[in-house]
Amino acid sequence: xxxxxxxxxxxxxxxxxxxxxxxxxxxxxxxxxxxxxxxxxxxxxxxxxxxxxxxxxxxxxxxxxxxxxxxxxxx
Amino acid sequence: xxxxxxxxxxxxxxxxxxxxxxxxxxxxxxxxxxxxxxxxxxxxxxxxxxxxxxxxxxxxxxxxxxxxxxxxxxxxxxxxxxxxxxxxxxxxxxxxxxxxxxxxxxxxxxxxxxxxxxxxxxxxxxxxxxxxxxxxxxxxxxxxxxxxxxxxxxxxxxxxxxxxxxxxxxxxxxxxxxxxxxxxxxxxxxxxxxxxxxxx
Numbered sequence: 041x042x043x044x045x046x047x048x049x050x051x052x053x054x055x056x057x058x059x060x061x062x063x064x065x066x067x068x069x070x071x072x073x074x075x076x077x078x079x080x081x082x083x084x085x086x087x088x089x090x091x092x093x094x095x096x097x098x099x100x101x102x103x104x105x106x107x108x109x110x111x112x113x114x115x
Numbered sequence: 116x117x118x119x120x121x122x123x124x125x126x127x128x129x130x131x132x133x134x135x136x137x138x139x140x141x142x143x144x145x146x147x148x149x150x151x152x153x154x155x156x157x158x159x160x161x162x163x164x165x166x167x168x169x170x171x172x173x174x175x176x177x178x179x180x181x182x183x184x185x186x187x188x189x190x191x192x193x194x195x196x197x198x199x200x201x202x203x204x205x206x207x208x209x210x211x212x213x214x215x216x217x218x219x220x221x222x223x224x225x226x227x228x229x230x231x232x233x234x235x236x237x238x239x240x241x242x243x244x245x246x247x248x249x250x251x252x253x254x255x256x257x258x259x260x261x262x263x264x265x266x267x268x269x270x271x272x273x274x275x276x277x278x279x280x281x282x283x284x285x286x287x288x289x290x291x292x293x294x295x296x297x298x299x300x301x302x303x304x305x306x307x308x309x310x311x312x313x314x315x
Contacts, residue, residue, distance in 0.1 A: 051255045052255045052257075053254050053255040053256045053257075054169070054256075055169050055172060055173040055176075055257075055262075056255070056256075056257050058173055058176055059172055059173070059176050059265050059269075062176035062177075062269075080255075090176070090177060093177045093178070094177055094178055
């Protein structure tokens with residue numbers, strides 16, 4: 041999937057992946073996509089909730105080798 | 116209530132119509148509203164410093180209006196220097212005491228040290244605090260300074276209880292910038308209209 045910015049939140053724990061993602065999203069223009077890599081297992085549900093609450097769309101959420109990859113489109 | 120038959124019919128119609136449109140209207144109002152949270156932070160140890168700042172920074176990242184009222188030992192969380200925040204395993208049976216270094220089998224041991232011994236060893240809390248700081252770093256958990264900074268950047272409002280500042284002999288200069296020094300009467304109206312109110 042195409043993306044405009046990437047955030048490496050691997051090794052970070054709650055709530056840092058969300059806080060860093062929020063910061064990264066503000067640096068994008070509406071419609072642009074952020075790719076996030078994380079290792080915090082809680083981040084799967086957290087990014088769903090974050091997207092629902094903020095209106096930024098969670099385009100995809102995937103796991104491979106205990107790493108999580110999210111794509112979020114800025115509102 | 117002495118309503119005429121005509122009014123009773125109108126009332127019925129109004130009730131029926133309200134039942135139809137009210138749920139959606141309420142949902143619209145709810146969705147248009149900026150959620151808000153008011154936290155009272157009363158604890159001054161390294162472990163209890165986390166909940167207020169984690170919740171406040173996350174809520175602010177989701178667009179909420181957040182206010183934290185720091186009072187009593189919670190004042191320690193907004194002093195300029197928070198590197199002296201300590202943790203105490205003494206009289207705290209809920210706290211696992213595990214080592215943040217060594218092979219896995221060693222790290223998995225929960226050291227069950229009796230209170231009497233903990234209390235008798237000088238510097239026990241200092242050592243426990245160092246070990247906790249290492250555990251925090253090992254787990255990719257943010258430092259309090261960072262969460263506090265992120266909270267302030269995201270617009271979390273910090274208010275401080277003036278009475279306890281005086282009670283504990285602190286000065287306004289001891290605290291980070293951007294604080295309001297207030298009393299209970301200023302905080303309560305904020306809490307009254309908040310969607311979430313937490314006492315920590």
